[in-house]
Amino acid sequence: MKSIQNNKIFIDSSEYIYRVAHLTLEGTCSLDHGPKNVFIKNLYVDKYPVTNQQFLNFIKSTGYKPADPQRFLAHNPNKIKNNYPVVCVSQYDAMQYAKWVGGRLPTDEEWQYIAAGPNYLEWPWGDIFDPLVCNHDHGALTPVNAHKKGASWCGCEDLSGNTWEWTSGVYDDGEHKFALLRGGSFFYAQDHWHVGGGARKNNYHWKLQLLNEGMNRASTLGFRCVYDA
Amino acid sequence: MMHKNKKVKNKIISLSSRDLLFSIDYEKKMNLDKLFDLNSKYNFLKNKNNDLLKIKIENEIISNSFLRIENVIDQTKNKFKFIALDFSYLFKKDVFKGRVSIIQKKENIIDIIFQLAVKWNNEIPKKTTLIFPFLRNLNNHKNFLKPGHVINGKKSIKKSVWNFHEYPPAIITNNSKNVAVGIEFFDQFPWQSNYNLGMHEAILKDDFDHYESEVQLNRELSDVITMRLYTSSKGKNEIFHLWKENTRSRYDLRKxxxxxxxxxxxxxxxxxxxxxxxxxxxxxxxxxxxxxxxxxxxxxxxxxxxxxxxxxxxxxxxxxxxxxxxxxxxxxxxxxxxxxxxxxxxxxxxxxxxxxxxxxxxxxxxxxxxxxxxxxxxxxxxxxxxxxxxxxxxxxxxxxxxxxxxxxxxxxxxxxxxxxxxxxxxxxxxxxxxxxxxxxxxxxxxxxxxxxxxxxxxxxxxxxxxxxxxxxxxxxxxxxxxxxxxxxxxxxxxxxxxxxxxxxxxxxxxxFHNIIFGSNSTPLIDTLSAGLICNEFSNNSNQKIFAIYNFTKKNISGPFVKIESKINIKIQQVFGTNSSIQLKKIKKDQALYGTIKADDVVLVHIKY
Known part of the structure; x- marks a missing residue:
């Protein structure tokens, strides 16, 4: 069913019932949130979110410079944090990296299947929330492999908490453009008006309304890649 | 200052303001005997039994047979006019003392103040509630308008909203509607002085007949309920302005x-x-x-x-x-x-x-x-x-x-x-x-x-x-x-x-900025046809704007509102579907006349 090579995990194709929770009224997104059958093709997925080191290698190899550099890698990735997830990258930056490594960003449906699996788990590790197996409200980022007990059914780590993760879609409802984020992050703001923080369930996505690249980057927002098999 | 005991026949005490006569008969109970307009002699009290106050201890109303009038105060000859009754009840070893005062500070503003004290037997307080039968009777008067209500045909309906901590008065009028009395439960300390706030909220509701105000009494006389009355011989619109000016007088609006x-x-x-x-x-x-x-x-x-x-x-x-x-x-x-x-x-x-x-x-x-x-x-x-x-x-x-x-x-x-x-x-x-x-x-x-x-x-x-x-x-x-x-x-x-x-x-x-944002504007003036409400905008100049709303599902043809009888009046509809507005004489008055579509608002500019 699955094999791990170079920190890439193979996922067998499968039909899957997709149903995702989302904010209604303020923050609603004009998409079909299921339940609906979706087909997940054979694919490989990164076991971990893309790290600072991996992303810096990409820049070194390609000379990648975003057209709009506002807030690009503003978290100042350095050697000490090589194994931490890269953040402060836009969806476009993430897509360029994914292309370079021969992959792509997961779709919203794929991300959920990678996290929840055929048993429709609420959290990557099971059905009960456990703040000790993920970076939930810890106050800072942690290395991508810091929570092995939080691995999902297929062995992917760091899916819930630590950083939000980009998915591949850019949606246009006629008046707005938006993307969908998954997994939640370590940061957990105080007020109910803030973006709901902390680790988030497998069946939750957050609509990020897109603007210029400076606004599309955040210090809690990273990604992982998938690869068509 | 020494209080003077009034020697009166029949145990009646009274106070006259510019517009109103208050008369309390305290022979067997404290009964508001008369509340009438001095000019038309219209009595706002339709029942004979108008007890000013009843006290209920736990589930028992203290009978008037326990009432004892201790002192009668009459200071009606001074500029600061007032009358007051000091009373007591000895009820099951609990001793109540109280005072009802009617005070006139201004010619058209009168306060009715209820004060109470108690010495509990064994120092253990009991649940105490107050009932105001005279107010229930006023509340049931056919011309009684709850705060922010208007008369629509034979019924009164709420057609206003206020969400700030000032409370517009209820209004009662005589049959010809020229004499009006505003009743406010004045509350300078909203949320702290909750008795009056409770009264205000209660009188807004339909079941005021069942309202009882719970109070916590102590040994000294302290205010429990203060009613402020505003009186006018120019109808209810002036009540709004009296209340408004009285309210605003506390504010520093320099900013x-x-x-x-x-x-x-x-x-x-x-x-x-x-x-x-x-x-x-x-x-x-x-x-x-x-x-x-x-x-x-x-x-x-x-x-x-x-x-x-x-x-x-x-x-x-x-x-x-x-x-x-x-x-x-x-x-x-x-x-x-x-x-x-x-x-x-x-x-x-x-x-x-x-x-x-x-x-x-x-x-x-x-x-x-x-x-x-x-x-x-x-x-x-x-x-x-x-x-x-x-x-x-x-x-x-x-x-x-x-x-x-x-x-x-x-x-x-x-x-x-x-x-x-x-x-x-x-x-x-x-x-x-x-x-x-x-x-x-x-x-x-x-x-x-x-x-x-x-x-x-x-x-x-x-x-x-x-x-x-x-x-x-x-x-x-x-x-x-x-x-x-x-x-x-x-x-x-x-x-x-x-x-x-x-x-x-x-x-x-x-x-029309100066008119619409003028200082003399009046909400919910009287209209001449059921189904209409009207706000009048005015800055005391020779111009006004009337905003009229037909809140029904049918077109309304007829007179809308009275306007001052003057010559050379120019009228112009400035907003809303054409309503063919014209001036018509109705008896001695003039009125705006036309047809307003269902659920439509029209604004009419008038220049005298």
Whole structure:
């Protein structure tokens, strides 16, 4: 069913019932949130979110410079944090990296299947929330492999908490453009008006309304890649 | 001063004001015997039994047989007139003392004060409630109008809203409606002095006959209920003005007349500029396109201000605070400065919002005031919109000393005195989609008590006919509007027709500004046909605007409202579907006459 090579995990194709929770009224997104059958093709997925080191290698190899550099890698990735997830990258930056490594960003449906699996788990590790197996409200980022007990059914780590993760879609409802984020992050703001923080369930996505690249980057927002098999 | 015991036959004591005679018969109980208009001799009391007060201990009403009148005070010959009865009850070893006073300080304002004390047997208090039978009788009078109500045919209905801590009076009138008495449960300390607040809330409801006011008594006489009566021989409209002037006399409203912020009074149409949408953002050029907003606004008659909004729903994604988030906009603060310059060239003011819910543990309001000061210096913005708030933090007050034209506007209409004095503009926000809210066209009492406080009406989620009603409600009250079409990513535009009507409304607000925002305006004046309500706008000049709303589902033809009988009156309908308005004589009076369509608001300008 699955094999791990170079920190890439193979996922067998499968039909899957997709149903995702989302904010209604303020923050609603004009998409079909299921339940609906979706087909997940054979694919490989990164076991971990893309790290600072991996992303810096990409820049070194390609000379990648975003057209709009506002807030690009503003978290100042350095050697000490090589194994931490890269953040402060836009969806476009993430897509360029994914292309370079021969992959792509997961779709919203794929991300959920990678996290929840055929048993429709609420959290990557099971059905009960456990703040000790993920970076939930810890106050800072942690290395991508810091929570092995939080691995999902297929062995992917760091899916819930630590950083939000980009998915591949850019949606246009006629008046707005938006993307969908998954997994939640370590940061957990105080007020109910803030973006709901902390680790988030497998069946939750957050609509990020897109603007210029400076606004599309955040210090809690990273990604992982998938690869068509 | 020594009190003089009145020697009277039949144990009756009375006090006459300019308009009213009060007479209390205390032979067997404390009975309000007469409450009548001195000119017409109209008695507002229709029953004989009008006990001023009954005291209920636990579940037992103390019988009048336990009543003992201790002292009768008559000071009606002085400038400060009053009468009072001191009384006591000895009931099951509990000793009650009390005083009922009727005080006239001004010729048309009279206070009725109830005071009580108790010495409990064994020092253990018992549940004590008060009943006011005379007030129940007044409440059941056919001409009794609950606060903010109007007579519609034979019934009274609520057609107003007030959500600030001043409470307009109930009104009772005689048959010819020329004599009116306002009844207010005056409360200078809202929320602290809850007996009066309880009375006010009770008299608003239909079951006042069952209302009992629970009180906590102590050993010394202290106020429990204070009724303030306003009297007029010119009908109920004057009651509103008496109450309004009495209420306003406590306020320091100087901030409303700062010479450099007069612009806010003409901020009729404000646009809620949600950054994350094509209304302003050009996704191809990844730039904010302010010129598009300004151009689009012309259909509404032109925006007077914009509120630029990009922090919500983004704050909380990471630790970026509300000020730092501006750094990530295209060109950082320069883009705001450029936008502000373009707005100013087009006569449009620019607000940014403050998010009190995003004040972090390491931030003080002084920090935010400093950040705001820096922001004003860098960008030249004109105002700060206080999200979710209805008050102005002290830390922000000093901003206006340095930037005298700078304005603070809050999302909620201020409710309490200090906030009304400090916050010189706000939204008038209504609606809650989660409760199937229907936008009602009704009088906003705050707007008439404080006409110098500009309001912009908004009901963010309302669509369709409710959006029509928002415009009508703004026209009926003479308030501005918030044009909010992109509600955090949910696109709810106004229709072409609605834009045209708003354009018309803005024209009227601008052209007749001095009348509509005049200090002598009156909400809910009497109308001559059932199904109509009317607000009268006036600044004591020779001009008036009448805003008339047909709240029924049928067209109404007939007389609308009486107007003063003068010659050379010019009338012109300035808003609403053509109603063929004309003047007609009705007996000795003149009235506006015509046909108003169902659910329509018309504004009529009159020049004498």
């Amino acid at each position: 409303y007349f700062r010479p450099k912020n007069t612009w806010i009074k003409k901020n009729y149409i404000t646009h809620f500029t949600f950054a994350y949408g094509k209304e302003i953002f050009d996704y191809k050029k990844t730039k904010l396109n302010i010129k598009k907003i300004i151009k689009d606004g012309k259909e509404f008659g032109g925006y007077d201000s914009l509120i630029f909004w990009h922090q919500y729903p983004r704050l909380g994604l990471d630790n970026t605070n509300q000020w730092d988030l501006y750094k990530y906009l295209p060109e950082e603060l320069k883009s705001i400065k450029k936008i502000v310059e373009i707005c100013h060239r087009n006569g449009i003011k620019f607000f940014i919002p403050f998010k009190p819910w995003d004040v972090r543990s390491n931030e003080s309001l002084d920090y935010h005031a400093k950040s705001l000061e820096h922001f004003i210096t860098k960008t030249n913005i004109d105002g700060f919109f206080l999200d979710t708030m209805s008050s102005l933090p002290e830390s922000f007050l000093k901003i206006q000393k340095k930037f005298p034209s700078f304005e603070f506007a809050s999302e909620g209409t201020p409710k309490e005195q200090r906030q009304i004095e400090q916050l010189t503009s706000s939204w008038d926000q209504i609606g809650d989609i989660r409760r199937n809210y229907k936008v009602e066209v009704e009088a906003n009492m705050f707007r008439f008590v404080f006409p110098e406080h500009p309001l912009n009406l908004v009901s963010r989620w309302s669509v369709g006919s409710d959006k029509d009603s928002i415009i009508k409600r703004a026209a009926f009250n003479g308030t501005g509007l918030v044009i909010w079409q992109d509600v955090f990513g949910c696109w709810l535009p106004f229709s072409k027709k609605q834009k045209k009507v708003i354009n018309q409304l803005k024209y009227v607000l601008k052209k």
